[in-house]
Amino acid sequence: MSAMIAFLGTKRTGSSQVMQAMAAHSRVMAYGEIFNPKPVLTSERQEGLTAFLRERLGPGGGDTRPLSDLRRSDPAATLSAIRAFTEARGRQVTVFKCFEGQMDTVPLVDALAAQGARCVFLLRRPIDCYISLMKARQADSWGGVDTTSMKVRLGARHYAAWHRKVRGYHEDLRDALVARGLDWCTMRYEDAFAGDDPSAALTALAARWGIDLGTAEVAAQGIRQDRARSPARKVENWASFRLGLLLRGKGGLVSRDFLA
Template sequence: MPNFCKVLVISIPRTGTNHLFYTLRNIEKLNVRFELFNKEEAYSISKEEVGLLAERHKTCWQNNRDHQFINWSAENPATLLEFLAEKVAINFDHLIFKLFPNQLSMNQIEAMFRNTSNLRIIFIHRRPIDSFISMMKSIQTRKYHNHDTSDLRVDLCSRYFMEWWSSNYNWYRMVENLADRFSLPQTTLSYEADINVAEEELLQKVIEATRTIGLDLSRSAAGRYEGLEKQDKEARYDRKVQNWSTFEAELRTEHFYDRAFGSF
């Protein structure tokens, strides 16, 4: 399977990646995984796949929530990816998965970059303030999709936002530097321009973007699966945030306002 590529989406929570991945199921030859390295559950790895890996490595893992398996995956990311590629290559041309901050250490990411064949990277960015508000609403409701939060107003802490922004900014820069160091093909998608659009347009934008990193997905768009509905449809920040005036003033005082509305 010399041309089989593993496509890694690098992003942070609340950037539309679930909607993107659900929509990408319409590309027949793309094997869509989700958070393979989530610390609570290795999403989209089946019990059968865990069993096959356990047999191969002469151990006994129960399922994708087995923390011994999760820890092994984090220590051996390339081995996991090569196994999945080997298993699905008969039916698919490529595999896509995503990674968020703190799911793997930088040393583990470096090992994945060094040892995974045919790795491609897509960075996804969203306006920071929108990701932050969406995150706060999801924390308050404990609902991460299929729940309308338009009427919910949250209180924001400017100090927490600035710390959150700095941490995520550093995450993107460190991964970008590693990708450059290993000369990995990479491209970028924007939530505003590429993901928060009609699903057919989203697919076309992904097809165009991935063409720049050597993938041809255009021959297999199927159009059977729907993405997710946007949770927060409110556009005005003073209707999303209870203390918006105070929060905005504090960001301006700290010369942080432009960063909130810029990009990571």
């Protein structure tokens, strides 16, 4: 039987480069954000996938809703469909990612359990994740744009609320996975991207479950949108932002992970 790996978490954790690196392996089909509410996913541009999903999720063409609605209305059927497409293409490992807010926890976990999926929480130092999110919004671009020279202004109260919300999502989803007996682990952005190509880290990750990704036919060449390393170089009001957190007793949130 083929395998399925789900990458879970929040945006700006290096997930796009993870998908690129996974897709470069000979046994893998990578689908990106399969539950993204946007009408068209990049993965659906693969030859035949759109028609395959519509036939599986809306048999006979009777359901004329947008494919994005079909994908999200029955997550169990969607995961079954992409697995079938993977196998039809002669691949053995189905990979996708799902972010906070894209699918309710209970139906998502039910669908993952039905497929026996292996689950990976992608983690990144929270302040770096947040700054990247703010830069992406300011640039109105989620990839392919150099934001190194860009600086953003941050609010301590907004950051603390964001951290609380995202941490709560991670903890609730983890607890639901545990309750269903699903195997899960974490993968840190800082570890996976210590070099230019995360393929080695991904191969080792899959091997823990006895999953063979095959050979990496092309090295992933992900583009770092932001080459600045220090938050102080990315945030216009870094000193006052840090002070605001400290005055609220939230100074530790800069580095406190979403999962302990």
